[in-house]
Amino acid sequence: MASMGSRIVSLLTTGKYAPAINFARRFSVSHQQWSRQAKVGFIGLGLMGGPMAVNLIQKGHSVVVYDLSSKATEHLQDEGAEVAKSPAEVASKADRIISMLPNSEHVRTCYTADDGVFQSVLAGTLILDSSTIDPNVSKEMAALAVKKGAVFMDAPVSGGVPAAKGGTLTFMVGGEEQEFEAARELLSAMGKNIVLCGRVGSGQAVKICNNMLLAITMIGVSETMNLGMRLGLDPKVMAGTINTATGRCWSSDTYNPVPGVLPNVPSANDYQGGFLTALMLKDLGLAQNAAIATNSPTPLGAVAHQIYKLMSNTYLSERDFSSVFRFLQEPQKKEEDN
Numbered sequence: 001m002a003s004m005g006s007r008i009v010s011l012l013t014t015g016k017y018a019p020a021i022n023f024a025r026r027f028s029v030s031h032q033q034w035s036r037q038a039k040v041g042f043i044g045l046g047l048m049g050g051p052m053a054v055n056l057i058q059k060g061h062s063v064v065v066y067d068l069s070s071k072a073t074e075h076l077q078d079e080g081a082e083v084a085k086s087p088a089e090v091a092s093k094a095d096r097i098i099s100m101l102p103n104s105e106h107v108r109t110c111y112t113a114d115d116g117v118f119q120s121v122l123a124g125t126l127i128l129d130s131s132t133i134d135p136n137v138s139k140e141m142a143a144l145a146v147k148k149g150a151v152f153m154d155a156p157v158s159g160g161v162p163a164a165k166g167g168t169l170t171f172m173v174g175g176e177e178q179e180f181e182a183a184r185e186l187l188s189a190m191g192k193n194i195v196l197c198g199r200v201g202s203g204q205a206v207k208i209c210n211n212m213l214l215a216i217t218m219i220g221v222s223e224t225m226n227l228g229m230r231l232g233l234d235p236k237v238m239a240g241t242i243n244t245a246t247g248r249c250w251s252s253d254t255y256n257p258v259p260g261v262l263p264n265v266p267s268a269n270d271y272q273g274g275f276l277t278a279l280m281l282k283d284l285g286l287a288q289n290a291a292i293a294t295n296s297p298t299p300l301g302a303v304a305h306q307i308y309k310l311m312s313n314t315y316l317s318e319r320d321f322s323s324v325f326r327f328l329q330e331p332q333k334k335e336e337d338n
Contacts, residue, residue: 041094045072049100051164059189086115104133123149135201156207174203212287215304222325257325266320274320
C-alpha cells in the first residue's frame, strides 16, 4: 500500500494542483540557470534601451539584441553583444528577455508576430517588458506567456536617459512575489530602485500615474520660470531659490527646462535627446484612458494632455518633453518679432 507521503506527491503532481507544482518546478530550474549568467535578450535599443543593454554587458551579462535600426545594433555589437535578426531569434537564444518599445502595438507585434518572441520562446523564460503601455496589454501578454511556459512581468522605468546611462533607473514591476526576486537580480544591473507594485499590470499603472504627474510638474515649472523671467528675474537665481523652497521638484532641480540653468540636460542642448514630447503625449493618453475607465477626475492631467497634443503638432514633437518651456515662450517671441 502506498504511503501517505507518496499519495500526496501523486495528488500534487497529477491532480488539479499539477499546473502550479510543475510551474514552480520549472521556474526553480530556470532560476538556477540564471544564477550562472545565462544569455539575456534585449529588444528595443532606443534612447533608453540602448544604454540599458550596455549596462547589462558592462555588468558581465552575455547579451543578444534586436532592433529595427542597424545603427543601434551595430553600436551594441561594438560593445560586445550578439545581434539577432528577429525577436524570435532572440527568444530562441535567451532565457531572460527584456523589451523596451515605444507603445502597446509595438509590444504586441514584438511578441505575437510570425517572427515574434512567442514563436520560439523557451519554457522557463523570464520576460520583463520595460515599455510604457496599456496595463491591459501587459496582462494580455502575460496570459500568452503562460501558455508558452514562460513568465511575463511588466517593468517600466523612470529616471530618463541620464539614469539609463548611469544604471540608476527606478523599475516599477508588476508580477508575482515569488518571481520578483529573479527579476530584481537582473534589473539591478540597470537600476537602483526596483519596486514590486503588485500583480501584472501594476507597474504600468504606477508608471502612467507617475508620468501624468511629471508632465503636470514640468508644465508648472515652465510656467513659473517663464513668468519670473518676464518679471525680470535671473533664471539661475530663480531656480536656485525655488530649489531651496517649497516649489522644489525633479522638474526644477534635476531636469530644469530653461536653457542655461543646468548643464547636461536636454534644455542645455536645444532640447535634443531625452524623453520625446511624442512619447509623453502617448503616456498622457494612457493616463486619460485609465481615468475615464475608472471614473477618476484628472483635470490637470487632461489639460497637460491637451498641451502636449498641441506641441506634438509642431517641431517640438521630436524634442524632449521639457521643451514645453519653449512652447510657452512662443507668444512672447512672436510679439518681439512683430
